[in-house]
Amino acid sequence: MDFEPTERQVYWRDRVRGFIEQHVRPNVPVYDEQDREGDRWKVLPIAEEMKAKAKEQGIWNLFMPPRNDSHHHVDDSFEFEGPGLTNLEYALCAEEMGRIGWASEVFNCSAPDTGNMEVFHRYGTREQKEEWLRPLMNGEIRSAFLMTEPYTASSDATNIETRIERDGDEYVINGRKWWSSGLGDPRCKVAIVMGKTDFEAQRHAQQSMILMPIDTPGVNILRHLPVFGYDDAPHGHMEVEMKDVRVPASNILLGEGRGFEIAQGRLGPGRIHHCMRTIGVAEEALEKMCKRLQEREAFGKPIYKHSVWEERVARARIDIDMTRLLCLKAADMMDKVGNKAAKQEIAMIKVQAPNMALRIIDDAIQAHGGGGVSEDYGLARSYANQRTLRLADGPDEVHARSIARMEFGKHAPQEGPSANALRSGPAPANDSDTMSSGDMGVAR
Template sequence: MDFEPTERQVYWRDRVRDFIAAHVRPNMAVYDQQDHEGDRWKVLPIVEETKAKAKEAGIWNLFMPPRNDSHHHVDDTFEFEGPGLTNLEYALCAEEMGRIGWASEVFNCSAPDTGNMEVFHRYGTREHKEAWLRPLMNGEIRSAFLMTEPFTASSDATNIETRIERDGDEYVINGRKWWSSGLGDPRCKIAIVMGKTNPDAQRHAQQSQILMPIDSPGVNILRHLPVFGYDDAPHGHMEVEMVNVRVPASNILLGEGRGFEIAQGRLGPGRIHHCMRTIGAAEEALEKMCRRLQEREAFGKPVYKHSVWEERVARARIDIDMTRLLCLKAADMMDKVGNKAAKQEIAMIKVQAPNMALRIIDDAIQAHGGGGVSEDYGLARSYANQRTLRLADGPDEVHARSIAHIEFAKHAPRPGPTANALRGDHGRAAEPQSFSSGDMGVAR
């Protein structure tokens, strides 16, 4: 087993790292200033300026699948391509992006656009790609993915109630979605909507995915949903109502009943992207914690010399490195044997990464005292962001269930006598005994 990164992995990771150091980190104060000025739902000039530099440098659309991806259609040309990084190569880049919240967008690698672009790339027609994928890849527009609903347990997506009904040459969409991330951005022009086309079909063949332009009549954004008080502007998370929204029948992706198939193709890579960014966030928190602990004194000595902090910092380093290895293993398996074969590894890292990051960010907040829960150090916002990832792309409980089911299948009971039967007389439980109040010092 070789843990040494390849020359290509190092090349792309370092290009991303160096660009962030030169153009993103020095402009964090500019970003904050522009973010707090005027309307909340706006395009920030510093982001657009930095995006132009990244695009010119060729550090752009890094997540797009390699050209040997078996999913894309035979009539595709190679004009809808990124640099062709593998999941493993991209994972190292995503970790660097995860250190600063807006870094991903600079490289046109931010959710939900990444997942949506992969859907267009894998499953869209030529017309879909011309209309939506091209401007998304150019960074000219943004997009949203509408799956979660307020009145159902969306951890089981078969509960989805939104209806997508055929009416001649159109489909009519009715329903309500929430946590529709990205709908607050004025550049958001297209949404991929998951809903039911046939409630009477088999359980996983009832759902379909369809393209819905945001400016379609009947699309009503009802309210914005803050996360622990953070509005995440201009991205935002919205509750949206769809009332008799009509879209062309050609907007259906792959055909009716293929929604779950598309969702699985979309969510596997997306979960890895989230997890690697999470590791970057944990690294950033650990760095802030270490600096803070060495700058402050308490009870006559530097804070870091108190043993409790030595234990916490050591645990953080161990947990980050273990989590990174698991994530890289999952990404490597996706590249070599496919997403389906890597299902358990993807589920494991999706549970492990945000929980790991939350513990470390929480310790970093503690190290900063009152400052930790303020906006001054970015830790409170980071905690809020990471806490949502225990729910996004499936809650921990769903992934744990999947992990356990795979494990049970590996170790199913063998034919023949049970373990208890094989124990024979020697395995019988001893007859219950009664003890007096004086036996073994038992108090009555």
């Protein structure tokens, strides 16, 4: 097992790190100032300026999978590619992006666009790619992914009630979605909607995915949903009603009943991308905590010399490094044996990463005292963002269930009544068991 990064891994990581330190971090105050001015739902000039610079330097669309990706259904992908980083190579870059909330967008690597672009890349027709993937990859428009619903337990995506019904040369969409991340952005032009085309089919063959231009009549944004009071503008998370929304029949992805297949292709990489960025979030919180503890005194000595803080800082460093190793292992397995074979590792890192980051951010808040829960240090916002990730792309409980069932499958009893009961019971966990519609897709 070799823990030394390759020359290519270091090259891309350092390019991203260097760009962030040279261009993005110095402009955080400018971004914050532009964010505070005027309308909440707007395009921020500094972000567009940074995007143009990153694109010019070729640090762009880093998440796009290499050409040998086995999921391609149409062999015209060469026109729609990034630098072709592996999951492992991208993991190191995404960690750097995670250190500053809006850095991912600078490199056109923010959710939910990344997952949506992969869907177009893997499953889209030539026409769908030309219309939507090309402007997405150019950073000209943004997109949304509509899966979660307010009136169902969306941790089980088979509960989805949105209807997608064929009517001649069109499909008619009726339903309500929420936590539709990115719909607040004025550049958001298209959504991928998951709904049911056949309520009588087998449980995992009822669902389909369809492309819905946001300006289609009948698409009504009902309200914005803040997270712990943060609006996450200009990105935002919306509740949206679809009332007799008509789109061309050609907007269906892959065909009716293929929704779960597409969702698994999309959510595997998306889940781990969040985890990669989360490690950067945790590193940033630890850095702030260490600096703060050495700047302040209490009860006659610097705060960092109180033993409770030595324990907390040590635990933070251990937890970050352990989590990074698990994340890199999952990414490496995805590259070598595929997403399906790596599903237990993907589930494990999805549970571990946000919980780890939340503990460290919470300690960093404590170290900052009253300042920690204010807007001054960015820690409260980080906490709000990370707390959503225990729900987005599947809640902890769904992933823990999947992990446990795979573990039980490895150690089934060989004989006796209990073995027979196990064998005649539910089938072993498949990809569908980890499916959740909690795709809040927070762009971190």
